[in-house]
């Protein structure tokens with residue numbers, strides 16, 4: 001009998017507090033989690049207990065939000081946070097984002113390979129081209145055209161992979177008797193020179209248990225698809241409905257096939273946020289509380305919600321604690337410009353108040369389920385069985401209890417339904433993702 005296919009789970013580690021910016025003010029949260037590596041380690045250990053395949057850290061090296069009311073969006077430094085986690089965990093994968101535009105390939109190759117060796121083959125690199133002007137400014141630059149950024153990305157990844165493969169696999173001998181630490185005939189320069197980047201190599205780091213780190217990709221357009229198809233074994237995506245998720249997954253798989261790869265060797269993780277409660281009302285109350293910390297944001301959210309459903313909504317024209325009138329709902333439609341509009345309209349039509357529709361996270365960066373563990377598991381099952389993704393990159397609203405609650409309450413449901421593994425399949429991230437061993441440059 002063939003084994004039923006199982007989903008994979010990545011835990012997004014945001015700044016230490018959770019996916020909602022006001023999570024730091026919730027009772028129980030460590031308000032200093034941003035600078036306290038223990039909080040990252042603790043969450044990672046819980047995710048490992050729940051058999052998550054990996055932790056994923058998104059990143060851009062810039063301050064891009066208002067630290068008055070909000071916490072930073074990313075850890076102080078993703079690689080250093082993962083280093084802290086690597087020493088305290090054994091199985092979980094460790095994936096960090098680094099820009100192909102604002103790093104020399106040699107630095108990327110060195111840092112990721114070192115962490116891969118230190119963690120015994122558990123590391124992945126989310127290679128992004130970076131589109132934030134704030135980041136460019138930190139490097140005295142401006143955001144280049146997409147064409148140029150993706151040309152740089154191809155060169156960067158090719159050089160990084162070549163550096164990772166610059167040792168033959170048995171080059172490290174550590175022969176104390178014979179006095180030979182490594183066989184220098186098996187460690188060769190790479191001598192690569194492109195239009196933007198060059199490197200002589202070799203990298204002074206031996207292979208890890210998985211050969212070299214796994215490449216991930218996140219981002220859009222034809223160029224993004226080509227980058228993913230060429231090199232990535234994992235893709236982080238942000239679809240808002242099953243249909244667009246399926247299309248995106250198909251496009252990525254076809255791109256992999258175009259580059260001579262097996263489409264099954266590239267796994268797609270859909271972003272997803274949850275708020276758990278023992279009832280849907282309890283979960284919603286948790287999100288109302290999160291919203292209540294930033295009342296100044298409500299007017300702009302209400303007008304944005306209006307634009308999603310084709311109505312001129314404002315806090316002055318409607319009572320946000322009431323459902324919209326039947327007259328207004330008759331005129332409402334889902335604005336095709338925003339893929340989240342359908343869900344917003346659906347909730348308004350169910351008779352929820354404007355505040356509660358917002359509390360459901362309809363303007364969130366990810367699809368949100370505010371509900372019971374069964375409701376969350378149902379959502380994941382539905383998407384997964386519809387081939388919308390190979391797994392999920394999940395972000396709890398609030399990390400301090402959200403990760404543990406997911407592991408204790410949602411993971412067992414998924415396991416009982418045969419949708420999630422009960423044990424790690426192997427020791428390395430590649431083994432646990434079910435993607436092939438790779439060494440050196442591909443494509």
Ligand SMILES: Cc1cc2nc3c(=O)[nH]c(=O)nc-3n(C[C@H](O)[C@H](O)[C@H](O)COP(=O)(O)O)c2cc1C
Nearest residue numbers: 058059060097128129130131218219220236237238
């Ligand atoms: C799920 C997902 C995660 C992403 N994570 C990051 C990130 O951590 N850092 C970053 O700079 N960009 C990130 N991006 C942005 C993309 O890499 C890309 O720059 C963006 O989609 C703009 O597209 P472009 O590069 O094709 O212009 C992410 C995109 C998606 C869809």
